[in-house]
Amino acid sequence: MRVSTMLPTNPDPALNFPVTPEDVEELGLLPEEYKKIQEILGRDPNITELGVFSVMWSEHCSYKNSKCLLRSFPTEKSDCHAPYQVLVKAGEENAGVIDIGDGWAICFKIESHNHPSAVEPFEGAATGVGGIIRDIFTMGARPVLLTNSLRFGEIDSSHVKGLIRGVVQGIAHYGNCIGIPNVGGDIYFDSCYEGNPLVNALCLGIVKHKEIKRGAAVGMGNPVYYVGPATGRDGLGGASFASKELSEESAADRPSVQKGDPFMEKLLLEACLEMMAVPGLVVGIQDMGAAGLTCSSCETASRGNSGLEIDLDCVPQRETGMNSYEILLSESQERMLVIVQRGREAELEAIFKKWDLPAVVIGKVTEGEDLEFKQNNGLIARIPAKALADDDPIYNREFKKPNYLFEKQNWDETKLPDLDDDAAKKTLPLLLSTPTIAHKDWVWRQYDHMVMTNTIVGPGSDAAIVRLRLGEDLEKIIAISNDCNNRYCYLNPYRGGQIAIAESIRNLACSGARPLAMTNCLNFGNPYKPEVFYMLKECVRGLVDACKFFDLPVLGGNVSLYNENQEGAIDPTPVVSVVGIVDTEEMITTQKLKNGDEAIILIGGLCDEIGGSYYLKEIHDFKTGDAPTPNLAVEEQINSFVLRLIKNKQVVAAHDISEGGLLVALTEMLFAQEQTFGANLDIMWETGQSALMRNFSVKVREESLLQ
Amino acid sequence: MKVAVIQFPGSNCDWDAYYACSRSLGLNTKMVWHKETDFGDAKAVIIPGGFSFGDYLRCGAIARFSPIVDALTPFAKNGGIVIGICNGFQILCEAGLLPGALIRNNCLEFRCMTVDLVVENSTSEFNQNKLGVNLRLPIAHGEGNYRIDAEGMTEIEANNQVLFRYSAPSGNPNGAMGNIAGIRNRQGNVFGMMPHPERAVEKFHPSRDGIKVLKSVLTSNLIHA
Secondary structure, eight states, rough: OOOOOOOOSSSSGGOOOOOOOHHHHHHTHHHHHHHHHHHHHHHHHOOOHHHHHHTTTSHHOTTTHHHHHHTTSSSSSOOTTTTSEEEEEETSSSSEEEEEETTEEEEEEEEHHHHHHHHHHHHHHHHHHHHHHHHOOOOOOEEEEHHHHHEEEOOOSHHHEEEEHHHHHHEEEEEEEETEEEEEEEEEEOOOTOOOOOEEEEEEEEGGGOOOOOOOSSSSTEEEESSSSOSSTTTHHHHHHHHHHOGGGGGGGGGOOOOOOOOHHHHHHHHHHHHHHHTTTTEEEEEEOOTTHHHHHHHHHHTTTOOEEEEGGGGGGTTTTTTTHHHHOOOOOOOOEEOOOOOHHHHHHHHHHTTOOOOOEEEEESSSSSEEEETTTTEEEEEEEHHHSSSSOOOOOOOOOHHHHHHHHHHHHHGGGOOOOHHHHHHHHHHHSSSSTOOOOOHHHTTOTTTTSOEEETTTTSSSSEEETTTEOOOOOOEEEEOOOOHOOOOOOOOHHHHHHHHHHHHHHHOOOOEEEEEEEOOOOOOSSHHHHHHHHHHHHHHHHHHHHHHHHHEEEEEEEEEEETTTTOOOOOEEEEEEESGGGGGGGOSOOOSSSSEEEESSSOOOTTTTTIIIIIIIIIOOOOOOOHHHHHHHHHHHHHHHHHHHTTTEEEEEOTTHHHHHHHHHHSSSSSOOOOOOOOOSSSGGGGGGGGGOOTEEEEEEEEE | OOEEEEEOOBBBBBBHHHHHIIIIOOOEEEEETTOOOOOOTTTTTEOOOBGGGGSSSSSSTGGGSSEEEEHHHHHHHTEEEEEEEEEHHHHHHHTTTSEEEEEEOSSSSSSEEEEEEEEESSSEEEEHHHHEEEEEEEESSSSOOOEHHHHHHHHHHHHTTTTEEEOOTTSSOOOOOGEEEEEEEESSOOOEESSSSSGGGGGGSSOSSSHHHHHHHHHHOOOOO
16 A cells, blocks of 8 residues: 655645544544545545545445445346346446447436435425436436436425425426426325435436446546536535434535536536537546535546546636635536546537536546645645545444334234225225325426427326437337335335335336336435344345346436434335336327226236225324235236237226225226226125225236227 | 527427427428527528526526527518427517517416417418317426517407417416417517427327427418508
8 A cells, every 4th residue: 555644735724634533523434434544545634535535435425334235236137148238237337228229228317315305395306306317418328308206294284395395396497497308206195204305316318339428537648627617615515414314403404405507407418418429539427416526536537447636726616715625525516527538628628618618627637546636736635546436334234123013014904894885985085085196297297298209108107108219210119117115115125125116017017118127216214223224124135036036137226314304214215216118109008098998807816915005094094014915926927918918909008006906096097088987896706895995916907908 | 491490508399399390390400509690591490498598587588699589580570480489489579579478377387288279360371270270289388478568469469469379178377368378470470389389290299289380380471461
């Protein structure tokens, strides 16, 4: 290890002081982590360097408490001869990429912006959308769709109403302005999210194989460009803020929330795509998201096995008197770091001039492995990039099965009285008017879901279906579905994880699509609580087993921990989004009945499982029982059967049974058209009335076939 | 016929308009960047939807100062056809090429939906005979609430300048006066509309009424009033 005893000094005298254990604690680093920093540097860090380590090693950037679990996800197909292979694996770059044939690929990822949205819903949600869009176009991909998964407390509280308004308007503001359609998603209301809403945003883009870009700084002497608007003091320490629990004092963290400018991002998007389309011009590109300039320079250098020399005086600043600490850690939005082939600077500058965006050289790629930050011609920080990016701590946290699980899972449902005819009649409207189950057009009519004119099936269906315009004469069709039922995960995390994936794939099958790959956002509580870590571990085990079963690679995602309120952790919420391919236009299927003379057929049987159902929630106010038993093999058989029927043109409409059970699903099919229909149900086996309104079992499904 | 689509920074329905004209209508179509100063041999210009200059200050208020807008007035004066869709309609009002203004929707929210429209008998090309009485077209805007003073309203009504109005069953989505969804200038060669005809041209779109609307306005003849 190289030992440098000289401590870089800072031109700002306020930053020149010996680091104390209190500073270390305040920045959220553990004593053993500080020791590791000293070992890496061969000396004590100064406060700027310590700040850099603290954000890079924060939960948000380093995944230190979840990495050990994430490694078990399959990141490529087990069958390397199957079509549609993964081209860029999860964790390698900003987002994973998977082949869709004919030299084209798609790139997608979901990411959370929960904490910012809790304290500043509009900007928090808006910048969540902005951040995920940048992750996608950094890969060289043109973003073509957005989806989101939202979780709020029960809708009757005025605080929750305010949060919903802010979050929805924030998402609408960003997506509508930048002109990427918001085609789907899901929303749940549950008291467990009171005070800690979840805002997960997904973006998907299209890219030619040969135009996939990497975030690596290579080629000694290549200039490093800063493109996009100037750096301010906003979003300072956002990554660290996202790595701790929300509390009553969280409102004081509002300055940690970034301010988004979708117009700026639109310009940046167009300029970057124009620049990346020039062969050989861009060597590497990385967005400045969490931990801003620090993270982008560290990651590009680390991936490129090189060093970087950055002059902070060259960084465009919109405030005066910003010190090195602030410039390095600011999370001002809509900025990119671009490494350009030396000698071709003019080509880049011409493109950014056209779009009236700043593009300035702030440094160069160097030999060695050090990140060197300079100010006033003096060195102010020197950190080995690889160690900063790759030697981050990894913890295997303690876990303990929560006591409530045994009790809940062994709840005796036979004590529950069945419904009489009168009660059954009243129950269906009650379930249909539950905010989680009810129609959500009051939300998505605020999102532009038609711009780009590729939306075939928009929000409000099992899956969104979108046409991809690839070059002059080539088109493909994809489908996407987001899912996660927190109540199942709360009652049985392993099954809950499996069910999330199974339901997503089932949604695709009902829409005529075969699954390609998935992304997930793991929203959990504080991992230092053994019960929380147990739930995380079990949910991940469920997801991994289901992924392996369906040979569904994970293209990437995000982990959001410390989602807690005064009552404790939120329910485990591993939001899953599966993207599938629709082979032909004729395969596109929706849940809308067309004529009213169709035969409706239930596929998969009616299972008498009631645990975690909305029937229990709404009628009895119970959150108990065991989650339904997933049977992945049956699941797969049914999916291929449904797809075969669709292919044979025997299906008019198809809908999967989920929250609210069979009757709710059936009603949704009947109401889906401008003209509404009725239906006669003929249940050919003995069952209680309430079974019709119980939650879905994964074996249950219905199809409506032509008579 | 050659059509030019103006691209402002922040335009986001530019390619939608391009594809609708080139693929669905089979017209020779080109893009014109906002810093350019003429339309070349184009006979019609489309100002597409989007958020030109982020809609900062006021929708269309900054775009109207772009170099290409200076070319728009003489182009229109010489009988060239100009169509402003959504943000393009807002820009035309800001530039004084169409009367009135578009303010925040009365629901105070963005609205993206398919609306029902009743066609007015406006010109020899844009009327109920050519287009049918009812149309369905998508809208997507936060500021589509059409306003005009009493005198102006009397004038546009007297000259049949209203192209179509929001109607039942979907109703008026934004509070526009007189349920106005689109208007033209007096001469009949400058058109502005909040609905997006370019989003209603393909089989899987909410309707294909956009083709009829675009064809009608692109084939308009000057009215010598």
